[in-house]
Amino acid sequence: MSEAADAEGIAYKREHPARAALRRLFHHRLFVTGLILFGIIAGIAAAAPWIAGVDPQRLSMRNKFLPPGETWLFGTDNFGRSLWSRVVWGAQLSMVIGASVVALNAVFGTLIGAAAGYFRRLDNALMRVNDALMAFPAILLAIAVTSVLGPSTLNVILALSIVYIPRTARIVRSSVIVLREMEYVQAAVAAGAGHWRILRHHILPNAMAPMIVQLSFLFAYAVLSEATLSFLGVGAVPPTPTWGNIMAEGRDFMREAPWIITIPGVALMITVMGLNLLGDGLRDVLDPRLRIQQ
Amino acid sequence: MNLLEVRGLTTAFMTGRGEVNAIEEVSFSLKEGEILGIVGESGSGKSVTALTIMGLLPQPPARVAAGEVVFNSQRLTGLSDRQMQAIRGPGISMIFQEPMTSLNPVFSIGDQIMETIAAHERLSQSDLRKRAIGMLDKVGIPSAARRLDDYPHQMSGGQRQRVMIAMALACQPKLLIADEPTTALDVTIQAQILDLLMDLRDEFGMAIMIITHNMGVIAETADRVLVMYAGRVIEEAPVASVFDRPLHPYTRGLLECVPSLIEDRPRLVAIPGTLPEPARRPPGCRFGPRCRHAQPACSEAIPTLEALEPAHTAACFRARELALP
Amino acid sequence: MIGVAARRSLSAIPVLLIVSLISFGLMRLIPGDPAAAIAGVAATPAQIEQLRRDLGLDQPFHMQLLEYYGGLARGDLGRSLLLGKGVFAATMERLPVTIGLSLYALVFTLLIGIASGIVAALRQNSIIDQAAMMFAMIGISVPNFFLGLLMIILFAVHLGWLPSGGYVPFSQDPAGWLASTTMPAFSLALLQAGLLARITRSSMLEVLRQDYIRTARAKGLPQRQVILKHALANALIPIVTVVGIIVSLLLSGAVVTEALFSLPGMGQLLTQAVLSRDYPMVQGGLLLVTTFLVLVNITVDVLYALLDPRVRYE
Numbered sequence: 001m002s003e004a005a006d007a008e009g010i011a012y013k014r015e016h017p018a019r020a021a022l023r024r025l026f027h028h029r030l031f032v033t034g035l036i037l038f039g040i041i042a043g044i045a046a047a048a049p050w051i052a053g054v055d056p057q058r059l060s061m062r063n064k065f066l067p068p069g070e071t072w073l074f075g076t077d078n079f080g081r082s083l084w085s086r087v088v089w090g091a092q093l094s095m096v097i098g099a100s101v102v103a104l105n106a107v108f109g110t111l112i113g114a115a116a117g118y119f120r121r122l123d124n125a126l127m128r129v130n131d132a133l134m135a136f137p138a139i140l141l142a143i144a145v146t147s148v149l150g151p152s153t154l155n156v157i158l159a160l161s162i163v164y165i166p167r168t169a170r171i172v173r174s175s176v177i178v179l180r181e182m183e184y185v186q187a188a189v190a191a192g193a194g195h196w197r198i199l200r201h202h203i204l205p206n207a208m209a210p211m212i213v214q215l216s217f218l219f220a221y222a223v224l225s226e227a228t229l230s231f232l233g234v235g236a237v238p239p240t241p242t243w244g245n246i247m248a249e250g251r252d253f254m255r256e257a258p259w260i261i262t263i264p265g266v267a268l269m270i271t272v273m274g275l276n277l278l279g280d281g282l283r284d285v286l287d288p289r290l291r292i293q294q
Numbered sequence: 295m296n297l298l299e300v301r302g303l304t305t306a307f308m309t310g311r312g313e314v315n316a317i318e319e320v321s322f323s324l325k326e327g328e329i330l331g332i333v334g335e336s337g338s339g340k341s342v343t344a345l346t347i348m349g350l351l352p353q354p355p356a357r358v359a360a361g362e363v364v365f366n367s368q369r370l371t372g373l374s375d376r377q378m379q380a381i382r383g384p385g386i387s388m389i390f391q392e393p394m395t396s397l398n399p400v401f402s403i404g405d406q407i408m409e410t411i412a413a414h415e416r417l418s419q420s421d422l423r424k425r426a427i428g429m430l431d432k433v434g435i436p437s438a439a440r441r442l443d444d445y446p447h448q449m450s451g452g453q454r455q456r457v458m459i460a461m462a463l464a465c466q467p468k469l470l471i472a473d474e475p476t477t478a479l480d481v482t483i484q485a486q487i488l489d490l491l492m493d494l495r496d497e498f499g500m501a502i503m504i505i506t507h508n509m510g511v512i513a514e515t516a517d518r519v520l521v522m523y524a525g526r527v528i529e530e531a532p533v534a535s536v537f538d539r540p541l542h543p544y545t546r547g548l549l550e551c552v553p554s555l556i557e558d559r560p561r562l563v564a565i566p567g568t569l570p571e572p573a574r575r576p577p578g579c580r581f582g583p584r585c586r587h588a589q590p591a592c593s594e595a596i597p598t599l600e601a602l603e604p605a606h607t608a609a610c611f612r613a614r615e616l617a618l619p
Numbered sequence: 620m621i622g623v624a625a626r627r628s629l630s631a632i633p634v635l636l637i638v639s640l641i642s643f644g645l646m647r648l649i650p651g652d653p654a655a656a657i658a659g660v661a662a663t664p665a666q667i668e669q670l671r672r673d674l675g676l677d678q679p680f681h682m683q684l685l686e687y688y689g690g691l692a693r694g695d696l697g698r699s700l701l702l703g704k705g706v707f708a709a710t711m712e713r714l715p716v717t718i719g720l721s722l723y724a725l726v727f728t729l730l731i732g733i734a735s736g737i738v739a740a741l742r743q744n745s746i747i748d749q750a751a752m753m754f755a756m757i758g759i760s761v762p763n764f765f766l767g768l769l770m771i772i773l774f775a776v777h778l779g780w781l782p783s784g785g786y787v788p789f790s791q792d793p794a795g796w797l798a799s800t801t802m803p804a805f806s807l808a809l810l811q812a813g814l815l816a817r818i819t820r821s822s823m824l825e826v827l828r829q830d831y832i833r834t835a836r837a838k839g840l841p842q843r844q845v846i847l848k849h850a851l852a853n854a855l856i857p858i859v860t861v862v863g864i865i866v867s868l869l870l871s872g873a874v875v876t877e878a879l880f881s882l883p884g885m886g887q888l889l890t891q892a893v894l895s896r897d898y899p900m901v902q903g904g905l906l907l908v909t910t911f912l913v914l915v916n917i918t919v920d921v922l923y924a925l926l927d928p929r930v931r932y933e
Binding site for chain 3: 129133137138140141143144147148149220251254255258261262268269272273277
């Protein structure tokens with residue numbers, strides 16, 4: 001019996017840190033809840049071509065303002081368009097925009113943050129521009145940029161990236177500054193390793209944890225901001241089915257057809273909450289110093 | 295009559311592995327004006343004993359599972375937190391190990407001393423100020439009136455500990471509990487703080503319970519010693535007896551750890567092994583596994599305190615035979 | 620402390636310089652011919668030429684930049700094309716609405732956020748704690764315009780307690796102002812309140828573990844004084860540092876809230892400017908709002924120094 005226990009004990013001790021983190025994540029109640037909520041929306045978004053049914057743009061004036069029911073799962077809007085179809089395609093657009101912003105942030109946030117944190121000579125210049133971009137109220141800057149570039153899905157992605165990359169870069173930079181002074185990094189420098197090697201092998205892998213946490217919250221902000229932009233009419237052009245567009249159109253009919261607003265609103269809320277819970281869980285497990293909820 | 299009477303005190307903590315006794319059946323007493331030293335390694339239960347007396351342990355997870363504390367004829371165990379507030383300060387007060395973190399960084403030291411007095415006595419602002427200055431003066435802070443509005447970060451560690459003492463004595467308590475009061479300080483400052491405590495005892499006449507892991511501190515200050523190991527009292531005696539004839543093998547070990555300048559001892563002898571965690575204490579005598587005199591009988595029952603000499607008790611089955619020359 | 624203020628003001632100068640450059644550069648980022656884009660599809664070539672001259676877009680780039688900073692030095696932020704008046708004047712007209720709304724929302728934010736954060740920390744892991752944190756999670760997850768819409772549906776459409784939009788100036792009718800801004804302020808506040816509740820709770824938990832809290836209890840201070848004086852004074856220090864972020868979020872949120880509740884504030888002004896391609900207004904307004912935010916952040920840092928003697932006496 002003790003032999004088995006010992007073998008297990010040794011296996012436990014030798015577990016790879018990434019695997020240990022994963023195991024702890026899947027025991028984290030909030031993380032799992034978040035993963036399920038986000039997973040539902042992401043699944044729907046991925047399956048949109050097969051589950052949406054009718055074309056989200058197909059007008060049918062005979063069927064306008066039908067409440068949710070058997071034929072029309074989520075009801076119809078003022079043009080008789082299927083709200084189910086529109087919300088499902090809207091989910092896809094939200095996911096695409098969110099994922100694109102996250103990907104751009106991961107690449108450019110890391111590049112800028114690592115450059116500023118590692119090369120002292122670049123730090124001042126890069127961070128002043130960073131500070132200036134962060135000084136603008138986030139949504140206002142995004143609105144101004146999309147209005148300049150013109151309203152389209154691609155420009156929304158660009159605008160949100162311009163707004164959020166400085167924030168990601170700042171987080172990467174602070175990890176890099178701490179790591180740069182670590183003894184094992186100094187040892188690598190002393191051993192004559194090149195900058196690129198030191199960054200790639202010794203610094204960036206260890207700067208990943210806080211960035212992953214940031215990226216999951218960023219996904220939530222991006223989805224939220226995209227909906228806000230299209231609600232204000234500066235996002236993807238109607239009749240593109242984004243959640244913000246659907247809600248903006250539903251505004252005039254909230255007395256007779258409140259479902260046009262509430263259904264995409266709830267979908268938006270589930271997505272954002274799922275991502276926030278995911279972020280909390282990741283933070284608790286990967287970055288205990290920043291723990292908010294015990 | 296005794297000022298403080300602790301009888302069979304057992305404090306338990308709720309942990310992931312169920313309830314665990316941090317201290318067990320701790321009994322001792324303290325007379326007015328007396329200095330009692332409690333000595334033991336960290337984790338032996340010294341601080342838990344002190345915090346239980348003060349009622350400062352968070353409940354839950356902590357709980358007084360058995361025994362009682364009687365102070366000045368009043369039973370403290372079982373009092374509500376509100377009732378305890380009236381005891382803390384004018385009855386019993388306490389100073390801590392870390393003078394650097396024990397003072398609130400955002401309030402001036404004067405404010406922190408004055409609020410202590412104000413919590414227990416109705417005095418005007420100017421009287422409060424006078425009392426606070428008087429206290430700072432007594433603990434040897436130079437130009438006290440000017441330093442009253444200083445913040446903790448503007449003072450050195452030794453000065454902060456003096457401020458802590460001033461604060462603790464501001465309401466003239468009958469008992470001062472000093473939990474490792476000099477551990478965090480420089481050696482030269484340590485002696486000054488201990489001297490100060492002795493002087494203030496002479497002036498105010500309060501009893502002091504001094505908690506330490508340092509036998510040297512005990513030798514310099516205490517009248518009587520209580521040795522704790524793994525949550526239990528294992529020896530109690532007047533200071534002179536303990537240093538002359540330690541009865542418990544653990545106490546002997548502790549004394550052998552103290553470097554001596556006078557005696558020409560060949561080398562320091564360390565006690566092998568480490569203090570067991572509360573949840574993993576051995577059966578029988580807690581010290582058994584680390585004791586070079588242990589016998590099979592030692593792991594069968596927990597030895598109780600037994601008087602081998604007048605006023606000198608020890609909890610060891612073999613104390614009598616080992617004490618023979 | 621004056622040192623803190625001076626140092627922070629100095630470091631704000633390069634930031635503001637770059638902020639103004641970005642605002643200036645924005646209009647030049649318009650793909651193709653900016654003048655044509657601003658004039659719209661219906662404009663004749665002559666009208667476009669006229670607009671180009673009016674905006675100075677026919678000048679070489681360095682002249683435009685010189686003109687721009689010359690204007691800023693004179694306090695001239697440009698003219699709104701839509702309103703036909705100065706950007707600064709147009710903004711000042713709308714500012715009271717936004718400031719009133721933001722302050723009202725800030726009151727909600729601080730009351731709800733700090734109170735629930737403290738209560739949650741004091742009753743850590745209890746039902747109250749979990750409920751408060753659940754509420755905070757909802758707060759940071761519900762978009763403010765969705766919350767606003769739900770409130771309109773409930774309180775304006777169904778119950779008819781509050782107007783669904785419109786604005787009554789405080790100076791005209793305080794009760795009317797309250798009625799017209801309560802829903803906007805609340806829906807605007809919830810995000811920041813949730814954020815603040817989470818931060819307050821963790822800050823409070825951190826502080827309650829500190830040695831000086833044990834000292835305060837050992838002195839026989841009443842529980843109230845231990846919490847409200849000793850713990851809160853320290854817990855507020857990290858909270859103050861996020862006030863700048865909160866104000867930034869409030870201003871961002873106000874844009875949406877004002878559009879939703881038809882409140883004639885800064886946010887609405889800027890949204891309209893964006894939608895009607897009134898770029899001088901967008902550029903000037905953005906610069907003004909951001910400058911205001913930078914000033915708020917300097918104030919926050921000075922406040923921080925006031926609260927923490929360790930910084931004050933540095």
